[in-house]
Amino acid sequence: MKGNIVWKTNSQTQLSLLPPSYDDFVPEHHPVRIVNSILNQIDIRSIENTYKGGGTSSYHPRDLLEILIYAYLRNLYSSRKIEQALGENVHFMWLSGCIQPDHNTISNFRSGKLKGNFKKDI
Structure with a gap:
């Protein structure tokens, strides 16, 4: 007898009593936490000094650097793929604090602000 x-x-529209934190979805020893921890200790003033005051707000170079380093660790090199990961991958969301720079911002940072300055900081 069966x-x-x-x-x-499964209900995607069901509300939760407490909103989940991205921190709950990232294990304690996950590589994304290691990238975050290491890059928070690096002095990046030479990159920060390439920014001019005024105008609209900018993404902090440390955030963009963390995103790029973690993306490279995950074999993501295309700025469009990185942009996509920032909106879909919980580890990228945790690392970035849910900021979502577009592919142009990522590419401009990589080729402009980062080029030649990262070696000075390390």
Whole structure:
């Protein structure tokens, strides 16, 4: 005799009592935490000094650097693929604090601000 089958339900629109934190989804020793920890200790003033005051707000170069280093660690080199990961991958969301620079910003940072300055900082 076959028993009743009970299916687990799935509801994307169901609200949660407490909103989840991205921190809950990233294991303690995950590589993204290691990248974050290491890059938070590096002096990046030479990159910061390439920015001019005024105008609209900018993404902090440390955030963009962390995103790029982690992307490279994950074999993502295309700025469009990195942009996509920032909106879809929980580890990228955690690392970036949910900022979503577009592919032009990522590419401009890599080829402009970062080129020639990163070696000075390390």
